[in-house]
Amino acid sequence: MKERDYSISLLRIVAMFMIVGCHIASFLNNNIIAMILNVGVEIFLIISGYLYSNKVIINNKKFIVKRSKKIIKPLIVTTLMYIVFAILTKKIINIKAIPFLLCNFQGLNFLISAIKVPQIEGLSHTWFLTVIVLCYLLLILVKELEHRYEYKYSLRGTVLLILALVGLDLLFIPLGIQLGYFLTFFVGYILGKVELKITNKMYLLSTLIMISSLGIRLLGRHFFDGTIFYANIIAIFTQILLALWFFFSVKWFISKFIFFDMVSKSDIVKILDSYSFYIYLTHYMFIVGTLSVKGFINGTFLQLIAIVIFTIFSAIIVKFIDSIVF
Structure with a gap:
């Protein structure tokens, strides 16, 4: 039996905090910090692959029924809880978006720009769940092809495969089709296949690439912000590189330092990991939209405290209901 990889739990927590931190930074109008932290989704995709x-x-x-159920069930609970909160606070929501959320179709417009999907602003971040279910469907196809052709992953073949995926993504961008998220998922998938050992030299190289990608991102934002070139090419690919660096970093630190290894195996990490998905689901409704704390509470500090308290409370509720509902 394969030994448990404790770095994954730590990575999930890092990704969750980065997503929440990104949204809070946007809430505080700190766009630079939000841009740097806006890599949590890519980390989740790499982990999943x-x-x-x-x-x-x-x-x-x-497989697909089980994975979909694990994702869609808490999404439905979160959506229903949002509706209840909106009714109790007498807030108006976009009811046209509810069927899309209940079917997990809310993220289709993130993949194909021609598709217009109505959104509930406080739940719009759940587009990622549409993407991950589609990744699982593609995973089935890839597994079938691997089995049929007995494909073996080599370093050279892996590099060529990733370049082919990048080329395919670039080919579809002018058509308004975003494949970068699938690319990210399968980069993680390929990393698992080749069982890459992260040496000191490799980590140093990944750090240099990460710093360079941040520089490219900042320059791209300055010169090309608001363009398809920036949003669909520079932003997506630099985020993938940054997510890979975080992936390498957590694994490298755990392998090199006993402290980080002990942290990854601690009870607090287990607890946070078990709640990470539910925190991801619930936090955004209190930051933007009709249920934003800005509509109830004055003062930035108190608003931030309220976001934390409401998120924890809601995550506990969703997790509990998810655990007792078939």
């Missing part, structure tokens, strides 16, 4: 790289899918139908 990595985790499924060496898992065998015995029954495709059972």
